[in-house]
Amino acid sequence: QSALTQPRSVSGSPGQSVTISCTGTSSDVGGYNFVSWYQQHPGKAPKVMIYDVSKRPSGVPDRFSGSKSGNTASLTISGLQAEDEADYYCCSYAGSYKVFGGGTKLTVL
């Protein structure tokens, strides 16, 4: 039950788009359409940004979008804003349990 693989860090300038990947296996990400993404600011609880691969909870800006291809899920943030700077985590169903990614630090330059 290894953690899903995410890049340690990504960066982008305001207004640009960035994509964060989340790679698993056919036993988790690739096997189910149950992947969610969480944003976490320092010292705060995580906040769900995407669930069921590509669904956005109410209140989450449409600048955030999710997708999946094979064993890799992706979170894309378009029109980067300063407040998007945070840690991002993916999470997937793994057939009887859930597993998080290692996390990605997004820096807005």
Add this chain to the structure above:
Amino acid sequence: QVQLQESGPGLVEPSGTLSLTCAVSGVSITSDYWWSWVRQPPGKGLEWIGEMYHTGSSSYNPSLKSRVTISVDKSRNQFYLILNSVTAADTAVYFCARGGSSSWHVVFDVWGQGTVVTVSS
């Protein structure tokens, strides 16, 4: 609105038992949700610990399964985490969270603020 609040000892001795409570308000714990625990060691990522449904159904992280028990008290609208035989590696911020309506639905939409637990003598 729905709120979750963790509570429990902030310091646990090595080889001891970690016990935490999550008080749920704004929704009945017997509603159609799974109730989860997630932890985050200092400077590290999130780790899913396990979850329970009010009927008693549960699932746990395989790496922690032998040491973890999650239970629910419907009368108090609370759920609990017990982690046995703790070591320094169990030092973390522990969060409780509301999950989806089915065990495979991965959506933690309400979180507690988190409580710091340190394992040390």
